[in-house]
Amino acid sequence: MRSVLFVLLLIAMLGTLAVLFAGLFTMARGGDFNKRHGNKLMRLRVLMQGIAVLLFLALMLTMRN
Secondary structure, eight states: OHHHHHHHHHHHHHHHHHHHHHHHHHHHHOHHHHHHHHHHHHHHHHHHHHHHHHHHHHHHHHHHO
8 A cells, every 4th residue: 555655646746846847837938828828737736736745644644554
C-alpha cells in the first residue's frame, strides 16, 4: 500500500510541476493562447497540488502504523 501511495504521490508532484511550468511559460509568452488557457492552467495546478497534499497525508498516515 505504501509503495502505491508513494508512486501516486510522485506522479502527482511531477504533474503539478509540469502544469506549473506550462502555465508560467504560457503567461510569459502572452497572446491569445494565454488569454484562453492561462487561468485554466493555474486552476489545474492548484487542483494537482491539493491531490499531492492529500496523497502525502495518506502516505504519512500509513507510515505511522
